[in-house]
Amino acid sequence: MPEGHTLHRLAADLSLAFGGQVVRVGSPQGRFAESAAQVDGQVLEGAEAWGKHVFIEFPADRFIHVHLGLYGKFLIGRGEAPAPVGQVRLRIIGPPMLRQARDGAGSEAGAYADLRGATTCALITAGQRDAVIARLGPDPLRPDADPDRAWARISRSRTPIGGLLMNQEVLAGVGNVYRAELLFRHRIDPMRPGNTLQRKQWTAMWADLVELMHQGVADNRIDTVRPEHTPEAMGRPPRVDDHGGEVYVYRRTGQPCHVCGKAVRTAELQGRNLFWCPGCQRPYRQRTAVVQ
Secondary structure, eight states: OOOHHHHHHHHHHHHHHHTTEEOEEEOTTSTTHHHHHHHTTSEEOEEEEETTEEEEEETTTEEEEEEOTTTOEEEEEESSOOOOOSOEEEEEEOOOEEEEETTEEEEEOOEEEEEESOSEEEEEEHHHHHHHHHTSOOOTTSTTOOHHHHHHHHTTOOSBHHHHTTOTTTSSSOOHHHHHHHHHHTTOOTTSBGGGSOHHHHHHHHHHHHHHHHHHHHHTSOOOOOGGGSHHHHTOOOOOSSSOSOOSSTTOTTSBOTTTOOBOEEEEETTEEEEEOTTTSOOOOOOOOOOO
16 A cells, blocks of 8 residues: 555645646546546646545535555556546546747647546545544644644554554554554564653654655655665665665565564564564563562
8 A cells, every 4th residue: 555655746746737727537437427527627726645645626625535545546647648548537637738849839738647446536525625634643744743643642552553653543644664664763662552652762753754754755765774774885785676665674574684684574463464673673571560
């Protein structure tokens, strides 16, 4: 499932390609046709992301709400939109762009965007959008995010911190990669109960997460290793898989930790694979008071 940085990058790209323009909106697949007709020929005012949700704004407080889920793809192309291939639930087409040719002014196709396989694609009101946002925890990529809201939930919960970080009602936009890598970078046992974390630990984790996710937006991929652990610094081969970025533990089961050399482990937590290093992230042992 795409993580928050991907959705923020998508929202920015949609705004850049179509913002302020009159667009054609359709549903080649047909499932979104009735809703698409209501905003077809309207100005696409912009798009923004909250966690793993994208809201595409149109006049009169109408929004196309998109949640990609596990299999959704939202691809933006340049030039003339080709014939739809596969199950294109939503297609947005921008107006032609003027160009200057030797023989005078002409025009060419602008941009188009196709959405396939999304969990959610719905036309909603501003009130409905606000209700979705109200259920979400703070998003590290938003300037208005309040980390104290997440801390209030974490500090009261006995749920493992590895589970809390993936709970979108606690923290919006964090997925399996950022969860695993953040815990490794702060040497925290993923099974440690949230309410045993110290406030200063959470403050450091939040600041790190904000920096990592903003870098993810800029690079359009997740890189979490520190300079001293890059392939160049360590003389090791670069990571080669569909993830692409350099990481410490995510999907590195059985491989040696870049820091301590112990084999990375994996286990299932709340239905998702969890990755950690048993050497760098030692099991948490809660101290018990001695009764005199």
